[in-house]
Amino acid sequence: MTVTLAIDCMGGDHGPTVTVPAALDFLRHDPDCSMILVGLRDQLLPLLGKAEAEFGPRLTIRHASEQVAMDEPIATALRNKKDSSMRVAIELVKSNVAQAALSAGNTGALMAISHFVLKTLPGIDRPAIASVVPTLHGHTYVLDLGANVDCQPEHLLQFGIMGSMLIAALESKERPKVGLLNIGQEEIKGNEVVKRAGELLKTSGLNFFGNVEGDDLYKGTVDLVVCDGFVGNVTLKASEGVARMMSAALREEFNRNWRTRLTALLTLPVLNAFKHRFDPRRFNGASLLGLKGIVVKSHGSADALAFFHALEQAALAARNKLPERIAARMAVSSASV
Amino acid sequence: MTVTLAIDCMGGDHGPTVTVPAALDFLRHDPDCSMILVGLRDQLLPLLGKAEAEFGPRLTIRHASEQVAMDEPIATALRNKKDSSMRVAIELVKSNVAQAALSAGNTGALMAISHFVLKTLPGIDRPAIASVVPTLHGHTYVLDLGANVDCQPEHLLQFGIMGSMLIAALESKERPKVGLLNIGQEEIKGNEVVKRAGELLKTSGLNFFGNVEGDDLYKGTVDLVVCDGFVGNVTLKASEGVARMMSAALREEFNRNWRTRLTALLTLPVLNAFKHRFDPRRFNGASLLGLKGIVVKSHGSADALAFFHALEQAALAARNKLPERIAARMAVSSASV
Known part of the structure; x- marks a missing residue:
């Protein structure tokens, strides 16, 4: 099954120098996968050029003008950075352009933005x-x-x-x-x-x-x-x-x-x-569960190999329709109450 | 300072085969320490005989006819076994014959019996x-x-x-x-x-x-x-x-x-x-704190070396008057409220 992953390329301790090579590796590894690289175009383009990456339906850039800092207060990230790479990646999942979002950024901000943008599945109180x-x-x-x-x-x-x-x-x-x-x-x-x-x-x-x-x-x-x-x-x-x-x-x-x-x-x-x-x-790769969409958190200090593992997990969760499974199981659970 | 330790010799996975040799070792190591070995006299005597231990003011046996099993429910240990080696050892602390009790027995029972027999210090809700x-x-x-x-x-x-x-x-x-x-x-x-x-x-x-x-x-x-x-x-x-x-x-x-x-x-x-x-x-050696007396719990699987370390800790706590220190500090704390 073809899946599209939206990647917050700016997150994590190493930003695009790790996320971009990992994404390109994963594209080669998984021929049914497409990638949307989200972040500052000026920082992403040189890295893609150096790797001689070819743009096309499987690889696109989505420019996002802001980024969430690793130590940024959750409230600031949520309210003041509407065009952060983290938020844009999650919104691509919300609008169903991508089937999963990935970020190595600030965990608290990722959870708060994911919760706010995607909302929880019926019956789930908290992600x-x-x-x-x-x-x-x-x-x-x-x-x-x-x-x-x-x-x-x-x-x-x-x-x-x-x-x-x-x-x-x-x-x-x-x-x-x-x-x-x-x-x-x-x-x-x-x-x-x-x-x-x-x-x-x-x-x-x-x-x-x-x-x-x-x-x-x-x-x-x-x-x-x-x-x-x-x-x-x-x-x-x-x-x-x-x-x-x-x-x-x-x-x-x-x-x-x-x-x-x-x-x-x-x-x-x-x-x-x-x-x-x-x-x-x-x-590497922690799943945010209970949301109407797939979000995977990579460790902030992840290198390209670690980030690759998180990408693998996100693709697998998307192919196996994780949110739909949770929603279906919750429906059974509520019906039996 | 001379201290007397009351040892529940029957507790732990190995019972007196571990506790008795450890106690004798510790007597040699710490010349200002006395020991009361609590347990079934018939089981303790042969071990002491084999080790050619000399009875005297520094080494006595206090016979206790019962023992608390490792998997014994706390309520049974507390209510039905008034002459268990564990309880007798703790009562020797209560009556100030010994300054600390040691056991490698059932943790829950040790806590319950210690709490019941010794009671908590003023201001301490729970040990x-x-x-x-x-x-x-x-x-x-x-x-x-x-x-x-x-x-x-x-x-x-x-x-x-x-x-x-x-x-x-x-x-x-x-x-x-x-x-x-x-x-x-x-x-x-x-x-x-x-x-x-x-x-x-x-x-x-x-x-x-x-x-x-x-x-x-x-x-x-x-x-x-x-x-x-x-x-x-x-x-x-x-x-x-x-x-x-x-x-x-x-x-x-x-x-x-x-x-x-x-x-x-x-x-x-x-x-x-x-x-x-x-x-x-x-x-090895966990301290039960907040009681009107010193009780040290040894790991159930302790060997003689491990039990020796627990004895060392009990003697040190007794010499440095641990319960008195806690009581004094609690009095300051309550006065400032």
């Missing part, structure tokens, strides 16, 4: 952000990752539905296993919101596994872990912190003296294979 | 559990770790006070830096409870750093991180999950073929040094 974390031999989806910090049980149920549909769309897994993040596997554990969310998930018709604990995220116990955005955000950042600390300690030990530095050389293939397994670039 | 996580070159204290899942801002303030006093007692650091776990460093971020807790901490007279994020736990940004028990528990378990996954992946990569196995042999000193840095045994 959420979903991403994946690695396991030993696979990965686990998690949501919410920070968009919703004060959740009611109904929101956690909606996260379960949206996440299940995301996995169905991206991995062709029709009944992904859903776990509820809690502090113990017994049903009596947890705070009041989580306890009631467990009851809702149990009768939701989803493939609900039950409660899972923090370490289950990295064990692959379930396909999807549902939690409120506060817990999700803190947990993921702590996990990144542990991974970075362990990597730094390993580097320190290998750098201790000439003997250990020599063993590091000998161990290089092993260390590289290890590094590759948890390379965050392979897991 | 909390504090522990440490490693950083690259040190460690960070965190509380709460699961005792309190629905916290009010006042509870987070109390955690800040109790944790600060814990660090003052264990590390002679009089004004430890306190961070509030949140999803962003800006004051406007976070859920309602956390935002209000931030305001309380700011005017508390503690050395309040401000908001910290998940990865700050492992960066050593502050000495103490305060959070509700739900977030703390999930975050720590997720962190353990990441660490275990990374270690398993490293093992897998080194075990891939004869060549990688050979490099593993050459790298052994480096890998062992790396392993030692994050050896959880070195960080």
Whole structure:
């Protein structure tokens, strides 16, 4: 199926120097995909010229005169920058010119503008952000990752539905296993919101596994872990912190003296294979879920390879009609209430 | 200063085979310490005999006819087992025969019995559990770790006070830096409870750093991180999950073929040094805070070395009069309200 992606080329720490090459790579990789590069024409053209890119139906530029800064307050981005590359990309999805928008820009602004422009699907109170974390031999989806910090049980149920549909769309897994993040596997554990969310998930018709604990995220116990955005955000950042600390300690030990530095050389293939397994670039791309349209957030520091992975995800979500799936599942859910 | 520790010798996955040797080791290590070994006399005596331990004022047995199972419901442990080794050890603290109790048993039961027998200090609504996580070159204290899942801002303030006093007692650091776990460093971020807790901490007279994020736990940004028990528990378990996954992946990569196995042999000193840095045994011992007495929880799977570390912590807390410090600080805090 042919899909068109609208790319906010100005977002992220590296802007068009990363987004443009990644987009061109992806065009070569996926012959049924078209791209609209959104941003300052004067900055995009030289990069495209250098890459000898050919304009045509598959590759167009849409000039946008403004850009949202990485540290820009959400309110300013939303109200004062009507012609930002971020907003224009999202509006291309709204008007159905593109089937998905991508940005490596400011997460808060992206969420606010997406919410304002696209609106939520019927039955969805709040959009959420979903991403994946690695396991030993696979990965686990998690949501919410920070968009919703004060959740009611109904929101956690909606996260379960949206996440299940995301996995169905991206991995062709029709009944992904859903776990509820809690502090113990017994049903009596947890705070009041989580306890009631467990009851809702149990009768939701989803493939609900039950409660899972923090370490289950990295064990692959379930396909999807549902939690409120506060817990999700803190947990993921702590996990990144542990991974970075362990990597730094390993580097320190290998750098201790000439003997250990020599063993590091000998161990290089092993260390590289290890590094590759948890390379965050392979897991780049967080989906904004619950909107009337597809928006994918790339990490701000993404390089071209990482941005490519986010593009891949956006195209897959568009081809598998993610918003329609969520809307259909929500309709079933509301009908059964 | 002479201190007496009451040890629940029956708790933990390994019971007296771990707790008794660790206690005897600690007696040799700390000549000003006395021990009361609590448990089934018939099980303790042979182990003491084998180790040729000498009874006397520094080493006594206090027979307790029951024990709390690791999976025992809290209510049963509390109501039906009045002569459990766990309860008897705590009652020795209550009657001031011992200055601290230690157990590797069921956490929920230990918290419930400690709370019931010792009661909380004036001004403390709920006891909390504090522990440490490693950083690259040190460690960070965190509380709460699961005792309190629905916290009010006042509870987070109390955690800040109790944790600060814990660090003052264990590390002679009089004004430890306190961070509030949140999803962003800006004051406007976070859920309602956390935002209000931030305001309380700011005017508390503690050395309040401000908001910290998940990865700050492992960066050593502050000495103490305060959070509700739900977030703390999930975050720590997720962190353990990441660490275990990374270690398993490293093992897998080194075990891939004869060549990688050979490099593993050459790298052994480096890998062992790396392993030692994050050896959880070195960080064993979680403090139950806010009670009229000292109770330290050892990990259930602790070996003798890990249990030794928990004993060390209990003796230090007793010598530095941790409950008295918390009570004094709470009195100042209440007076200023």
